[in-house]
Amino acid sequence: MIQKHLSNLLEYAKLHLGLRDVDTMYEANRLAEKLQLDSYDAVLPDTELIKALDCPDSIVAPILDYALKKGLVEEGEEEFFTSEILDMLSPLPSKTIVDFNEKYANSPDGAFDALYDLGVKNDYVKLSAIRKNKEWVAEATKNKLQITINLSKPEKSNKMVAKMRTVSAGYPKCMLCRENVGYVGQGRTRRNMRTVPIKLAGEDWFWQFSPYAYFYQHGIAINCEHTPMALTDKTFDKLLDFVDYAPQYFIGSNACLPIVGGSILAHEHFQGGKAVFPMFFAPEKKSLKTPVQGVSACVLDWYNNVILLKGKDKSAVSEMGKRIFAEWEKYDDESVGIFSRTDAQHNALAPIVEKTKDGYKLYIQLRNNRCDDKHPDGIFHAHKQYHNIKSEAIGLIEAMGRFILPGRLDYQLKEVEKFLTGENTEIAENMTIHTDMIGELLEKHGNKLSAEKAHKVVTERVEWVCERILENTAVFKNDEQGMKAFDRFLSVCGIIE
């Protein structure tokens, strides 16, 4: 049977990874060696079936099974084994770049599509794991938020964790460094990762897809240097260069401070991809003029504070972005609790760029990460009463209306529902985080709901919390005082009606 599985794997590599006929015997023998077989005996493969596959799981699984039974792979090391054999059958990084550039000449979109497809087909992008995520559009919310319960990242076993600790740290310097290509260690394998180089504002960067994507073709543009996240004037030029190179993608930089930004601040990078987020559909609240010729502005009807700049001239759009940045960095308004700096910098912004047939769109999200006694986790961060749903930093993806909620909720929300149907009456120790919410829901709905109705109530509660969290992140609140303060800031930037 193993010979049949190997024949299928080689056929898969031919159909999906670009393995050439002339290399097939060579790869067959390498695989035979890896599996400690005396020979490779080609068997007629299931070509039609293999053609239809969108990921390698079903092809690799029986081979992995064989290797486990034979003791060639230890439990907990499955991914190291599968990434190794799929890497053997994938084009080398150099060939990947040549192929990419060839396709890019005809279609940038097509070239990135093919790179993504290679990542899925060689199991670098974990499509089947990503499919485990629960995902829905919150129809009842004002701006139709997208909500995902993240179930894709596998739990690391104790054995794995022990391994991660025994490998010496320091190489690569971080998870984003370009030295990760082909790297195995610290509990991760990047053998089968492939990247392509890009130039942003004269700097050398590269693009890679995210193995556990949060949205379609979720990728990261990464500086070739291990240099910390820093929002500077140049950031705007880099983002605008990116959408010239990959106009089918949005690209954005997280604010470069804790609480309001991404989790990796040690290495400069942007997030991008093909997704369309609710913020992109938010209606204009009011149209405004800017002091830079050819650049218009508007404020979005959105939960937090977003200024959208539009223009055909890239340098003009960039110039206006830089002006807002320069003003916001030092902007204080005590009347609404905005202090740009106390013992550390607090004002920050997240710029996001899209390119459309009408020109460039630069979205600027105003953020602030100050904490005080009342809100020790952040004044403009998810408030404490919502931490049972989400307590982590609200980065740019969530601020654009796509929530990535922790996997624990998959179980916990089902347990919450059982209180509303009367099945649960005592709050278990691992559910105390939800005590207040359960109490409120019981008071409002009682405990005699049908299972279906209970599910609806709990789901809508989660959606409602996501909306409130976004409002928490607004530095200028959506009330008269807040909106007046927002106008004052806009006018400081020269943006007026």
Ligand SMILES: [Zn+2]
């Ligand atoms: Zn790094």
